[in-house]
Amino acid sequence: MNSLSEENYLKAIYKLREKNNAPITTNAIAEAMDTKASSVTDMLKKLSAKDLIHYRKYQGVRLTSRGEKTALMIIRKHRLWEMFLVKKLSFRWDEVHMVAEQLEHINSDKLIEQIDKLLDYPKFDPHGDPIPDSKGRIETQKVKLLSGLKRKSSGIMKGVDDHDPSFLRYLDKEGLALGCRIQVTDIIEYDRSLKISVDNKKELYISHEVAKNILIG
Amino acid sequence: MNSLSEENYLKAIYKLREKNNAPITTNAIAEAMDTKASSVTDMLKKLSAKDLIHYRKYQGVRLTSRGEKTALMIIRKHRLWEMFLVKKLSFRWDEVHMVAEQLEHINSDKLIEQIDKLLDYPKFDPHGDPIPDSKGRIETQKVKLLSGLKRKSSGIMKGVDDHDPSFLRYLDKEGLALGCRIQVTDIIEYDRSLKISVDNKKELYISHEVAKNILIG
DNA sequence: AATTATTTTTAGATATGTCTAAAAAAAATA
DNA sequence: TATTTTTTTTAGACATATCTAAAAATAATT
Ligand SMILES: [Mn+2]
Ligand SMILES: [Mn+2]
Ligand SMILES: [Mn+2]
Ligand SMILES: [Mn+2]
Numbered sequence: 001m002n003s004l005s006e007e008n009y010l011k012a013i014y015k016l017r018e019k020n021n022a023p024i025t026t027n028a029i030a031e032a033m034d035t036k037a038s039s040v041t042d043m044l045k046k047l048s049a050k051d052l053i054h055y056r057k058y059q060g061v062r063l064t065s066r067g068e069k070t071a072l073m074i075i076r077k078h079r080l081w082e083m084f085l086v087k088k089l090s091f092r093w094d095e096v097h098m099v100a101e102q103l104e105h106i107n108s109d110k111l112i113e114q115i116d117k118l119l120d121y122p123k124f125d126p127h128g129d130p131i132p133d134s135k136g137r138i139e140t141q142k143v144k145l146l147s148g149l150k151r152k153s154s155g156i157m158k159g160v161d162d163h164d165p166s167f168l169r170y171l172d173k174e175g176l177a178l179g180c181r182i183q184v185t186d187i188i189e190y191d192r193s194l195k196i197s198v199d200n201k202k203e204l205y206i207s208h209e210v211a212k213n214i215l216i217g
Numbered sequence: 218m219n220s221l222s223e224e225n226y227l228k229a230i231y232k233l234r235e236k237n238n239a240p241i242t243t244n245a246i247a248e249a250m251d252t253k254a255s256s257v258t259d260m261l262k263k264l265s266a267k268d269l270i271h272y273r274k275y276q277g278v279r280l281t282s283r284g285e286k287t288a289l290m291i292i293r294k295h296r297l298w299e300m301f302l303v304k305k306l307s308f309r310w311d312e313v314h315m316v317a318e319q320l321e322h323i324n325s326d327k328l329i330e331q332i333d334k335l336l337d338y339p340k341f342d343p344h345g346d347p348i349p350d351s352k353g354r355i356e357t358q359k360v361k362l363l364s365g366l367k368r369k370s371s372g373i374m375k376g377v378d379d380h381d382p383s384f385l386r387y388l389d390k391e392g393l394a395l396g397c398r399i400q401v402t403d404i405i406e407y408d409r410s411l412k413i414s415v416d417n418k419k420e421l422y423i424s425h426e427v428a429k430n431i432l433i434g
Numbered sequence: 435a436a437t438t439a440t441t442t443t444t445a446g447a448t449a450t451g452t453c454t455a456a457a458a459a460a461a462a463t464a
Numbered sequence: 465t466a467t468t469t470t471t472t473t474t475a476g477a478c479a480t481a482t483c484t485a486a487a488a489a490t491a492a493t494t
Contacts, residue, residue, distance in 0.1 A: 003480080003481090005480085005481065005482095025441080025442090026441075026442055026443085027440095027441065027442080035481095035482075035483090036482080036483065036484080037441075037442060037443085038442085038443070038444080038445095038482085038483070038484080038485095039481070039482055039483070040442090041442065041443055041444085042443095042480095042481075042482080043481080046480090046481095057442080057443070057489085058441080058442060058443080058488095058489060058490065085328070088335065089327075089328065089331035089332070089335065090331060091327070091331070095327070098325075099323070099325045099327075099328055102323050102324065102325070103323060106316070106319050106320060106323075107319065108315075108316045108319070110306075110308070110312070110316075111302070111306065111316055114306035114307060114308070115306070118305065118306065220450080220451090222450085222451065222452095242471080242472090243471075243472055243473085244470095244471065244472080252451095252452075252453090253452080253453065253454085254471075254472065254473085255452085255453070255454080255455095255472085255473070255474080256451070256452055256453070257472090258472065258473055258474085259450095259451075259452080259473095260451080263450090263451095274459085274472080274473070275458095275459060275460065275471080275472060275473080
């Protein structure tokens, strides 16, 4: 078995890879994990010895297939727990991440399979992120950033890129939730802020920064 | 916050006290935790410094009210999770303990209150043990050991003292479950084994050892 | 290509939780 | 009460995971 710390490193490496598709550097991991580069180096040696990553000094790192499988199982648990908290325990989408960070390390195959079943095998979590199935397979949805849409174009809100609770609560306040139909009514050139209509009902102004973190599909 | 190890010690101390109602010795804790006396001494100093136990060298130990409250909250979480696993995720009563040992350390007030609510505030866990409420209050049921019952006397099976999976599966196989009406039909003097009737339907022979671990109320 | 700056690794320290072996205290026995 | 046995604590070691500071390797600039 892998320690909590090892699991968190694997997850961080997986997510860095997902974002950049470039070799993953010690410093990038250190920043993602909020720790020091020297600590990362120590852990990389450990993960390498366990054949969870490919690691050559100074050359960056990537997951082995064993490492990737392990990372995917942790992410599966994280996202299923988030879904469980929202669907079964009335958590809001801005409250679930912190608790899921703990629950993702619980080790029981039967537990996670039963949670999956109870939720009727959801494909996406409360933030629109895909949930790997029990084999580690992911169903990706093709999405664009709202900030990249042209005037008059529209789509369905499918996810968010920033998971910060304050961002999510802001979206709640403005009535922006997954599944909403969003149309770009106007683009203000000066600061690239947007005027949008939500579900063809209300109109709303949002900043470019906000639009950059909303996924439309 | 307390570490996982600290939480497990507090729980062990609480349970030793529950059994014996005597001062709790270093060796007793070591045996309960499957560790060495020297490790226990180290931890007792730590818990004492945190004002979770009263500890004087060589004099044994007891929980402070803070320590007891903490222990009760861990036990509350353990038993609620066991109940959740049985009632919502189709676990058998012999499978839940190991998983609950992990889940009891998840730290989220909202999570445990919502689990409690989802289960409609159960008073007893799948093994008949009382579940402390959110204030730490316990509703005890007065029970006797089945091994202590006289011939012809009867009662309802309310709990088990041994939580070993193999014991629980044995009870399943014999059709002995919480809520069954059990009547002592005969007592074999030679080995104190019992002939019992279950729900006035089937007759069954059980050893004294088994009877000692069944609670009747 | 040589120098400088940045990144990464190593060396050595600290904190937690564990262990074995030895010392100290308490309990049991003679 | 003195001696022996048992229990408990201390001393010192080890593994994990972290840190700071220094050294080494790589990358960027002149
Ligand atoms: Mn999350
Ligand atoms: Mn999520
Ligand atoms: Mn249990
Ligand atoms: Mn139980």
